[in-house]
Amino acid sequence: DAGVTQSPTHLIKTRGQHVTLRCSPISGHKSVSWYQQVLGQGPQFIFQYYEKEERGRGNFPDRFSARQFPNYSSELNVNALLLGDSALYLCASSLRVPSGRVNYGYTFGSGTRLTVV
Amino acid sequence: AQSVTQLGSHVSVSEGALVLLRCNYSSSVPPYLFWYVQYPNQGLQLLLKYTSAATLVKGINGFEAEFKKSETSFHLTKPSAHMSDAAEYFCAVILYNNNDMRFGAGTRLTVKP
Numbered sequence: 517d518a519g520v521t522q523s524p525t526h527l528i529k530t531r532g533q534h535v536t537l538r539c540s541p542i543s544g545h546k547s548v549s550w551y552q553q554v555l556g557q558g559p560q561f562i563f564q565y566y567e568k569e570e571r572g573r574g575n576f577p578d579r580f581s582a583r584q585f586p587n588y589s590s591e592l593n594v595n596a597l598l599l600g601d602s603a604l605y606l607c608a609s610s611l612r613v614p615s616g617r618v619n620y621g622y623t624f625g626s627g628t629r630l631t632v633v
Numbered sequence: 634a635q636s637v638t639q640l641g642s643h644v645s646v647s648e649g650a651l652v653l654l655r656c657n658y659s660s661s662v663p664p665y666l667f668w669y670v671q672y673p674n675q676g677l678q679l680l681l682k683y684t685s686a687a688t689l690v691k692g693i694n695g696f697e698a699e700f701k702k703s704e705t706s707f708h709l710t711k712p713s714a715h716m717s718d719a720a721e722y723f724c725a726v727i728l729y730n731n732n733d734m735r736f737g738a739g740t741r742l743t744v745k746p
Contacts, residue, residue, distance in 0.1 A: 549733060558723055558736035559677070572733040606676060608734070621667050621727075622734055626676040 518542070520609050520625035528631045529597050537592040537628045541609030547571075548590040549622060550582055551606040559606055565590055566612055594630075602632045636660065637726045639737035647745045652696075652711040654740045656724030659705065665727040666707040667734070668698055672720045680722075683707060694718070719744045 521540045529535050541548050547566040551559035564572035565584035579595045588609075594601055608622035640655040658664055665684050669677040681692025688700040698709045709722060724737040 551736075558738045561733050561735060564733045574733075608677075621665070621679055621682045623679070624669075624677040629674075 520607055520623050522605075522607050522625035522628050524628060525626065526629045526631075528633060531597055531599060531632055533597050534593065534595050535597060535630060537594075537605050537607075537630070538589065539592070539607030539609075539625060540589045541607075542623055545609035545611055545623070546588050547610045547612045548584055548588065549608045549610070550590070550592045551608065552576070553604040553606060553627070555603070562592070597632045599632050602630060604629050636664075636728060636735045637666075637724050637737045639722075639724050639740050641740055642738065643741045643743065645743040645745060646714045648716055649713050652709070652714045652718065652742065654709040654722050654724075654742065656698075656707045656709065656737060657705050658707065658724075658726050660726070660728055662728075663700070663702055666698075666700060667725040667727075668692065668696070668707075668709050669723045669725060669736075670694075670720050671723065671739075677723065680709070714742075714744045716744050716746065718742060 523538045549564040550562040552562055553559040561574035562576050563582045568584045582592045584590045604627040606627045607625045610622045638657045667682045668680040670680050671677050680696050681690045681698055683690050683700045691697045696711045698707050700707050721739050721741050723739045725734050727734050
């Protein structure tokens, strides 16, 4: 079985541009979460989606948005890029029990390295 | 409020020595706890997880962690360090009333020959 796949693996953008990052979860996983990892820091939570609905949002500006598709894949969009948006963006997929509680941890993709110049 | 704190941003041990990486959580209700490892330019790999079963959890690559409610801790240990253990280690938590995973700042482990 394929793991969590993210594309592209690397990306260079100019300040002010827009970027779309993509993630395909493990087959059977219905929840996708996005994280930003700035060099030298721990991953910071951006969004969590389940069944195409946003279920959690971290402390990020409105320039960041995401969506989940019927096949449970997801896109993360960032508008008006800033130099500070340069980071590794990680996607994680997880099972979600009917009660809503995720208790099996997350499986992470290898990430998309975004460089804003 | 910080949900998980990792004490020590950098730990250095000799090959064959004990590895101890510290993690404390802040929650009145025991959360789910995880340790992940990250090698340079790679994603996160799950080492082990605590989900309210056994308090001593064994993971991959010889690592284990013990959940101590009285100390709100979930420290990661390995009896004998190997050069290949050099990496960044992250403690993470899923709180009882939440579903998203929150990470500590990470601890960089260096293994000296």
